[in-house]
Amino acid sequence: MTDIEVAVNVRAERGPTKKRRRIVISCTECHRRKQKCDRELPCGNCRSRNKEAHCAYEAGAPTAREHETHAGLYSSSSRVDRLGSGSGTPTSRAEPLSSMAPSWGYAQTGAASTLSFLQKIERASTSDGDDGLGGGGHGDDDDEAAARATSYQDSFALKEKYKGLIRLLPARMYIDQLADIFFKEFNWQYYLVEPQAFRELLDQWTNLPFKVLSARGPEALSPDLRVFPALLFEVVATALLVLPKSLHESFASLKYAGNMTFEDLAGDYSESGVAIINLFGPKALSVTSVQVGFLRASFLKYTANVTESWHQIGRTIRDAQELGMHRDALDPKPASDDVESVLLNQWQVEKRRHLYMMLASWDIHMCLILGRPGALDWRHGMPTLPIDARFAKDTDRSKTPVIPREEGRDPPTPLTRNLFLYKTVIPLRDIQDLESEGPCPRDFSKVHKIQQNIMEIHDSTPAVFRMENPDRQWDNEPDLHWLPQARCLGEQMFHFTLVALHRPYIFHREESRVEVIKGCLGMLEMQRQLFVGLPPKSWKNWHLFYGSFDAVILLATIYILFPYENAEYRELALRHCHWAVERFATMKDMNLLAKSAIGVLRAVVSRLVKAIGKCAPPSSSAGTSVDFLRNSSNTPLSTGRTLGSTPTSSTGRGSAEGSHKYSPESLTSAPPTASAQDETSAFPAMMPGGWEIPQDGGGLPGLAPFFAMGDLIYKDLTVDQADDVLVPPTDLDLLGGDSFMWQFEGGFGQDTVWQFLNQHQPSGDGTG
Structure with a gap:
């Protein structure tokens, strides 16, 4: 065999000559555009072109850093990889700790986070030429972080x-x-x-x-x-x-x-x-x-x-x-020092703060409705509230500063309303803190202080949003068509805060029962006015459900358990309960929550009628309505104020809310007898005939505080109904008959109101 044949055979055994691969030291964008890259993440070129999201480095390509590793400058993580593989050379390059930390759950925002410390250490080690804990030289951490960020981009x-x-x-x-x-x-x-x-x-x-x-x-x-x-x-x-x-x-x-x-x-x-x-x-x-x-x-x-x-x-x-929406220090910074960037950044900051304010409002509101824990810890503080700014409508925000709106001169905005609603729900935080003290706190001064705060907030309602003598100069503006609804919903929120404050104490404190009755009546009146003004397409609204359901359940529970108290509100409470059931029956095909809850309302109202032995209000065919109690000598609040609303001339919708008005003095409910009033301090004498007190020794004080909405949703509260009955029926005897004594079913405990109501079997004599 000649020398040439031997050389050919050797070359064939070695295979084709491998192509030399050049070291890629630029990001993919700079490499594509053939530009010099500073190897930052994002690099300067991508930042100047507003292509930060596209700045990435090839994960599998060798880089200049890898050549340094052959000199023995490996990170501690790389050494572990080498030892694990049993080889003298690294099988894979270690991922920088700063890019791995977010995967472990460490915060990616904030100056005092573990991630920020790792990044500072890696930058310092890179700038000094010492690998230390950084695990890489110039740009190595950027390459590895980019590899993680681009894993889905190339998919x-x-x-x-x-x-x-x-x-x-x-x-x-x-x-x-x-x-x-x-x-x-x-x-x-x-x-x-x-x-x-x-x-x-x-x-x-x-x-x-x-x-x-x-x-x-x-x-x-x-x-x-x-x-x-x-x-x-x-x-x-x-x-x-x-x-x-x-x-x-x-x-x-x-x-x-x-x-x-x-x-x-x-x-x-x-x-x-x-x-x-x-x-x-x-x-x-x-x-x-x-x-x-x-x-x-x-x-x-x-x-x-x-x-x-x-x-x-x-x-x-x-x-x-x-x-970083929860901290002012984490607000975004302008992209540059020019005026346009600064102004645009201001609007972006305001947008972030408004979103977080609304998230906080929703969180605490749902907590108090459902009886569930919240996602926010209010002890950690809140960012600065957004500015009630003028609308920058159809203008370039990069040329418009954030200018506060002038009350009475500039029209209100949805942000104006949201800022006041947030102020209204702030007391709910203190109310939630009181839950740890239980239904019998040692000192009720905290409750009184919170109630005073609620009333002061209500007194500060902007004129355009208050119910009594509102500022209506903007009502006819096409963009402000929502103002009448906003007034009702804002007033309803005020009454809800009072109800939430006193709800845990209704089984133990008469003053709290009075406040809950007034708050529930206020909520139901706002619901009545709101429902009359809404088209059927809006009957799915969440507010039409919770504002009525919770109020009816609380009113009925108080009057069933304490029928001789607060006789001056009894007839009005019964009327509003029936109207609420009518509303639910009307919108049940549109509102799924109303459909699931109407059976519970029917059972509760039927027990209420039997307990207090009063006549049902006129049916929808009679076209009657009633003014909400206001400015009446027999409806004072313990704080010296009266619950009030603006009379409305509503038109009938085939429901009980017609146009005829009753004054509070025309209500026909008779006060209880003196003997009955004298017996209100003794629990057995207050109970209607036929009640069976639990035999565990707990009695009424053993009843746990309840959240009607939460029980309906989380404990599958329902009523065993034989058939679907139209409520309110025109036959009072049918409503009070034993056939309507439905039983509550669900996952509630033995110490709940529902179990207690299941034992309620009135004697049927109408005396309660």
Whole structure:
């Protein structure tokens, strides 16, 4: 064999010559554009081009840092890898600790977090040329952090899932119409989405070239624009819930299955929004992500999924805290020192603070309604409240400063309302703290102090939102059509805080029972006025449920257990209870919560009628109504104030709320006899005939505080009904008959009001 043949054979055994791979030391964007990269994350070039989200480094390519490792400059983590592999050379490069810490749950915001300390250590070791704990030289930590951030960007499956979801969005023509419905009918309640910012993002999304999504997918978009389709899904879904019947035919083409309702379609759209958010996870959050989570919670509550809504609010609060919304020190900084960047950043900060304020309001409100723990620890403080600023409508916010609105001169905004509602719910924090002292606190001075604070807040109600002698100069403005509803809901919130304050003590303290009765009557009156003014499409509103259900249950419980007390409110309470049942019967096909609760209300009201032995109010055919007790000598509050509302001239809707008025003096309830009044201090004498006191020695003081709404949702409170009965019936004997003594069922305990009411078997003589 010749020398040439030997050389050929040797070369064949070695295989083809491997191509030398050049060291990649630039980010993918600089490498593509053939620019010099400073190897920051994001690098200077990407920052100057507003492409921070695209700045990434190839994970598998060798870098200049790897050549330094051959000199023995390995991190402690790399040494562990080498020892574990049994080889003298590292099999893989260790991930920097600063990029691993977020995966372990350490905060990504804040100057005093473990992650920030790791980053400082790594920067110091890099700048000094000493690896130390950093585990890498210049740019090594950036490469590894980018590897984690780009793991989903290069995934073909994620890109296809994203494209598959956004294909479900309706056409721009439908989006525009449904967005208008959303902003008019729903957004004013919480002001979760700013119309101007929404329109700007919508234009950006619509003008996005298709090849951007088909080539690179969502990684080519900014963090807010990336999840903007999820916001679109939630806005469209919410609008479909309040879609007027006159527009049903216009949007019928959006349905894709036979017998599909708009509620079904709305549920699909909302689930698609959640699916988009879940694609990116909690490590790719933005302010838009928090808006999506908030709208999702609102959608769930609007569709009677209250438990899921409560969990969603908790998750959204955690996302907001991950973004640093809970601290002023974590507010975003301007991208540059120019005026436009500073002004735009101010509006962004105000937006973040408003979202967190509303999350806090929802959290404490749902806690006191459902009897559940909250996601916020108020002891840690709150960020600065947003400024009640003038609307920068149809103007460039980068050229408009945040100017406070002038009371009485500038029209109110939804933010104006939300700021006052937040002030109204602040006492709920102190009320929640009182729960630890139980139903029999040693010192009631705390209760009195909180009540005084509630009354002072109510006295400071802005003129445009108060019920009595309001400022109506803006009522006819098209953009302020929501003002009448806002007044009712604000007054209802005030009464709810009083009810929540005294509710734990109604079984032990007569003064608390009086305050709860007045607060419940106030809530029910606001519900009556609100219901009369709402079209059927708005009967799904959550406020129409909780404001009536809790009030009726509390009123009935107090008068069943203590029938001889507060006789001056008895007839009015009975009337409002019947009207509430009528409202629930009217809207049960639209409001799923009302449908699930109407049986409980019927059973409670039937027991109330038997207990107090009074006549039922006129039916809806009689067209009667009653003014709420106001400015009457027999309705003083213990604080020296009276509950008041503005008389309204309501028109009948086929319910009991007609136009005829009764004055408080015309109520026909007779006061109890002197002998009965003298016996109110003794528990057995107060009880109606036929009650069976629990034999465990606890008696009435052994009853646990109850949350009617929470029991309905979490303990499956229901009533065993033989058939569906129209309530209120015109036959009083039928209402008071034994056939209506339904039993409460559910997962409640033996020491609850429901178990106690199950033992209530009135004698039927009408004496209670």
